[in-house]
Amino acid sequence: MSNVFRELLKKVGSGNHTGENLTRAEAATATQMMLLGEATPAQIGAFLIAHRIKRPTGEELAGMLDAYDELGPKLQPVSSARPVIILGIPYDGRTRTAPIAPVTALLLAAAGQPVVMHGGDRLPTKYGLPLIDIWQKLGVDWTNLPLTKTQQVFEQTGIGFVYTPQHFPLTQAIWEYRDQLGKRPPFATMELIWCPYAGEAHIISGFVHPPTESMFQVALGLRGVTKFTFVKGLEGSCDLPRDRTAIIALSQAPQGIERxxxxxxDYGFITKNVPLGTTEELLTQIQEVLSGKPSELLQTALWNGGFYLWRSGICLDMRSGIAKAAELLTSGAVDKKLQELRQIINSADNTLFQQV
Known part of the structure; x- marks a missing residue:
């Protein structure tokens, strides 16, 4: 048993009257000790559930991110006119609404805006459809790439994917606890604003509960992040909803946000989200979007693409962003980016990089 971790556990698990929040340094230490297995299984399980009940603070999230920075992978800086966009999406996937994030990433990359995504396989507690499965169905398999090859793909195509089972295997043990506990620990919140990129970044994160937004702001402020976007999106993702007004927070200097x-x-879209059917049905729908064929999912792609083209600074406003998104899709530029991605990942030298 770790006596150091025991003291940290006592702070978060002592209840409303005597419990205390961790400092940033303590949160970093606790996270490192859990990832490295220096705390016992009983201590880790108790900490995760106690921390969920207490709820994390922004300072604690900053400390957890510090630990991820210390132990985790990072793609190296690439040449870009704008900060690289990091899309933070719940790792446990989607179960109700059709995800559009891979199309958004392809669209942005086709317009010259680099994008980094991150995540793993089907994971607890939702076991929903993860991004990695969608990419695989599109013929883009990130799962076997070492970080060196992912870096090369990122540099050549403007799209990177940090696949945690391959690039950050220390996190796998935490997922096992999460499955056994049946609840999302604060790690799941922190992952939404994790940045596995060493250069200038624009953090874009989805969220569900309003208090999460203020925690994000505090955590990123402590870490010196000045460019961020928080979206109350579909199932906690960065995908803008169509069935309601999208609530978004934009970073605004100094140390503030713009609502x-x-x-x-207002932009001519029907207020209806596309439901998620089978993965095969989603693949067919995405292929239709990439060909520019009219569909409900195409409307979702235009709605999201227009916003992110504007937010990244490529377009001056939402309407010009939507028009640009339509042009990129109907001209075949987005599908061409997908073909480029496939070709590079499946290139003849792939075996060489797998051995690195």
Whole structure:
């Protein structure tokens, strides 16, 4: 048993009257000790559930991110006119609404905006459809790439994917605890604002509960992050909803936020989300979007693409962003980016990089 971890556990697990929040340094230490297995299984399980009940603070999230920075992988800086976008999406996937994030990433990359995504396989507690499965169905398999090859793909295509089972295996043990506990620990919140990129970044994170937004702001502020976007998106993702007004927080200097409310109706979109069917059905829908064929999912792609093209600074406003998204999709530029990605990942030298 670790006596150091025992003291940290006592702070978060002592209840409303005597419990205390961890400092940033303590949160970093606790996270490192859990990832490295220096705390016992009983201590780790108790900490995760106690911390969930207590709820994390922004300072604690900053400390957890510090530990991820210390132990985890990072893609190295690439040449870009704008900060690289990091899309933070719940790792346990989607179960109700069709995800559009891979199309958004392809669209942004086709317009010259680099994007980094991160995540793993089907994971607890939702075991929903993860991004990695969608990419695989599109013929893009990130799962066997070492970080060196992922870096090369990122440099050549403007899209990178940090696949945690391969690039950050220390996190796998925490997922086992999460499955056994049946609840999302604060790690799941922190992952949404994790940045596995060493250069200038624009953190874009989805969230569900309003208090999460303020925690994000504090955590990123402590870490010196000045460019961020928080989206109350579909199932906690970065995908803008169509069935309601999108609630968005934009970073605004100095150390503030600008509230943005976007109504789909104001831009000619029907207020209806596309439901998630089978993975095969989603693949067919995405292929239709990439060909520019009219569909409900195409409307979702335009709604999201327009916003992110504007937010990244490529377009001056939402309407020009939507028009640009339509042009990129109907011209075949987004599908061409997918073909480029496939070709590079499946290139003849792939075996060489797998041995690195």
């Amino acid at each position: 943005l409310l976007l109504s789909p109706h």
